[in-house]
Amino acid sequence: MSPTPRRSTILEVAHLAGASKTSVSRYFGEERGRLSPSLQAQIAQAADTLGYQPNLMARGLKGGRSKLIGMLVADIRNPFSVAITHGVEQACRQYGYSLVVCNTDNDPEQERQHLDLLGAYQVEGLVVNASGSPERQLHTFISQGTPIVLLDREVDHVEVEVVGLDNHLAIDMALEHLTEQGYQAVLYVSEAPQQSSPRQKRLSRFSHAAEQHGLNYATSLLATSDSTATLQALSDFLTTQQQHACAVLCGNGNATLTVTRLFQQLSLPLGKVGLMGIDELDWCALVPPGITTLAQPTDAIGKTAVQCLVHRIAPHTSSMPTTLCFAPTLIERGSTQR
Incomplete structure (x- = not known):
């Protein structure tokens, strides 16, 4: 059995570079600028030859950083x-x-x-x-x-x-866009808002802003692992609002993915039934004719x-x-x- 490789030490680097331990420590710390360019080059060459890597954790515990x-x-x-x-x-x-x-x-x-x-x-x-x-x-x-x-x-x-994200602004922008496109009824689909202040803010803002825009509206919360309830909510909403141009607004990327699958399951034509999501996802541009999103500047x-x-x-x-x-x-x- 071959022996376990041993880590090189700072003293070995100092010896090979012809420098002091303090100078090597400065080189790998925040005082490198205090060393001459030639000394920096010598230490760098020695460290590379020995495969030396400083123990940042030990340095941090010793110096408080x-x-x-x-x-x-x-x-x-x-x-x-x-x-x-x-x-x-x-x-x-x-x-x-x-x-x-x-x-x-x-x-x-x-x-x-x-x-x-x-x-x-x-x-x-x-x-x-x-x-x-x-x-x-x-x-x-x-x-x-x-x-x-x-x-x-x-x-x-x-x-x-x-x-x-400015969550109120995101909801306002979404509903303004859907209204300008001629949609008259909007279903908002969100993951459960517990323990998530952005979801709570978006859900609360949606009801208020939808009323301001004169929209017919409803909300649906996604179950953890079963989209059956959301499928039923979507079907019921479209049936109830069949005299109006309907759209679905998704509160985040996970909701957008779930609802896109439900659109495909129900063979709903994108556009005739609007679909919009908060959060830009790579695949949103790939689902014909493309899914409108509000992209966060992540x-x-x-x-x-x-x-x-x-x-x-x-x-x-x-x-x-x-x-x-x-x-x-x-x-x-x-x-x-x-």
Whole structure:
């Protein structure tokens, strides 16, 4: 059996480079600029020859700086979560941080466990897309001086920045578009709003805005694993409103996918029966004649969340963003052209 490969040490790098241990430590830390270009080149060459990698965790624990940002994601399978995580990761890299992502699967118990784990890793900041109400644990982080930014979803009694979509504006834009296209009755389909403040805001705003536009309207909540109730609600709505031009507005990407399948199951013609979704998905352009969506600026939202954190961690590094609530972009396709 071959022996387990041994990690090279900082002393070995220093010896091979003809430099002091302090100089090598500076090279791999935040004081590289204090070294001459020739010394930097010598250390880089020695580290490359030995295959040396600094132990960032040990350095962070010793100096109180882990250079880690923690991120809780409610559902990593959700396309919105994937896109947001990309924006957060890009911004972390820009500011010199590494990202630790934990998926909670919308399970409050997993959320608590992941928060304990991120605390053990001594993350310098937290981006939280909450699945439960981790109020107590988040207050523990805050009391320890760890800044937190809430992504998309609010948490009761946790007074920190919340970065995400302008949900009221999204509903207003959607109904304005559908009205302009001549639709007179709209069914709103949403996942259950519990534990999700954006869903609650969109659902509440829908009823109010639909009345303002003089629309006939109804709502349907998706069951966790069975779309039978939504299929019945869609059929009943179309039957009840058969004298009017009908459309369906979907509250997020998962709802759009479910309703698109129901349209196909019922052989409903897209356009004659309108279909529109909040959240842009890659496949929306591929389903003829294309599904109209409101796209969230996910990169901007993710980067803004990190900018808020970095400002709290090191104010000299980043200014506080002026915009935390973002407008969506209308992507008009054939599904809302009568």
